[in-house]
Amino acid sequence: MTTGLEQEIRQALDTVKDPEIDAVSILDLGMFETMEWTETSDGYAVRVTLLPTFLGCPALEIIQKNTEAALLQVPQVQTVDVVFLFDPPWTSDRITDRGMTGLKSFGIAPPRVIDGHWEIDCPYCGSTFVSIENLFGPTACRSILYCKSCKNPFEAMKPVSTLM
């Protein structure tokens, strides 16, 4: 019974996409931290904790609302409480392989840290011969780059790491 609920909650969370990148869900981004529930008279009260990518990110409020709405679609769920935590901190190594693929398909280079340095591959041709045009892109979490191999501008998600 309860494992069924857990599965349904996971599925609901997977329908919540990054408001700006609809190819990746909050599960793909590794924003999901914990879930718990208590039985009520006619179903379950669910509490989910999420980790914000960047603290001032304006998308967080939208993600919170969309997560609440998605969870309320689960048949037995009566009430939901979606809370952001900063401990543990979200780091970019929480992004799943599927998330990495989703970002690339959207033309965004996924974040990679190698030996404490930011490694960027062009999402189109894979070249590392790239230059940072603007560290701060359209959102706090992204930068604007230029690939000197295939001559395409692209965006990259900034790595967030305790190693840097």
Next chain:
Amino acid sequence: MTEAERLALASLMYQLADDDFLYAYRGSEWLGLAPHIEEDVASSSIAQDSMGHAAMYYQLLEDIGEGKADALAHVRLAHERKNSVLVERVNGPGYYMENPEYDWAYAVVRNYCYTLAKKVRIDSLKKSSYAPLAALAVKVNMELYYHLLHWQTWFTQLYQSTETARQKMDAALERVLADFGDLFDYGEATEIIDEMRLIEGQGILIDRWYQALTPVLVDLNVTLPEMKMTYNGRNGEHSPDLNDALSTLGEVYLLDQSAVW
């Protein structure tokens, strides 16, 4: 925790919160006025991040019984504010809406010096005895990396451009350092903050700040002016600039509140 200890913890967190709150506000005033469109985007991103940091400190204050985070950010009066005087200073003469004559050199110097000081404080807070503050510091630190990189680039590039730019930067550095004296100060709560090991002492942090800044200045052949104190913001002493900022911020907040009705 005794009541005196709770108050000292609150005092430190007000200092951190109010610093980032005013810093973010002054940064956001540059929207549409920065030297180019890319810088507009970068400045507002940094302001947004910093406002996010302030919001988290206000949340920690709410958690120790200081009241609602939103209200703590918006409705406290100037003499209740504990931010450094440096971050409340106007960007230049004129108002955002009418004839702003903002000084970009001052913005770059203030932002770089402040961000470097924030980095020094955050590194120390990572070892704070108050666990929620230590955890938040780990998170803030990861975002700060990009802010510091951004302002350090501007700082060195402007210093290396024209002779006029260099003079403006020197003048800005003079003004920034004249207000820097309260930045590492903890005000009246210093003793208990020390005893509780919430953050390391003022002297240690100033030394680290100088150590981080010196190689950059040596490369640019810049002499750092003397650090002075005009007002001690940590004790609620402020310049008239703070009142103006708070009334603008407060108006927006009150408008927002009434919009709910």
